[in-house]
Amino acid sequence: MAAGEESAADKSTASGDPVNRDAVLEAVVCPACEQPVARGAAHCPHCHGDDGRRGAAKRGAFIGGVIGLLGGGLAVAVWSPIVGPQQATWGPVLSIMAAAAVIGIIVGALRSRAD
Numbered sequence: 001m002a003a004g005e006e007s008a009a010d011k012s013t014a015s016g017d018p019v020n021r022d023a024v025l026e027a028v029v030c031p032a033c034e035q036p037v038a039r040g041a042a043h044c045p046h047c048h049g050d051d052g053r054r055g056a057a058k059r060g061a062f063i064g065g066v067i068g069l070l071g072g073g074l075a076v077a078v079w080s081p082i083v084g085p086q087q088a089t090w091g092p093v094l095s096i097m098a099a100a101a102v103i104g105i106i107v108g109a110l111r112s113r114a115d
Helices: 021-025 053-083 092-112
Strands: none
Touching: 021 053
16 A cells, blocks of 8 residues: 555545544444443443343344234134134134233243343
């Protein structure tokens, strides 16, 4: 490299202007809550708690709820032809779906929090 040239790592990819690496490292901000985050932090303490487990529990609850709804829908799809259309009204169908979703949320949150 010649004396006056800058390396590719010292240029911004968008404009080609030089980047001050110290300023970039000091300005660490969480993309979700836009709160300042410590330089070496693995997660945002505002979003995920001090130990990072709150965010894991939220993700686990969401995924568990989706899986619970899918399982509840499958259970209703199997159950309703067995009992017939007269017995498979909206009340029992929604109760089965809601129960499966709640069970999925609880199991998902507890399981991801334990990991």
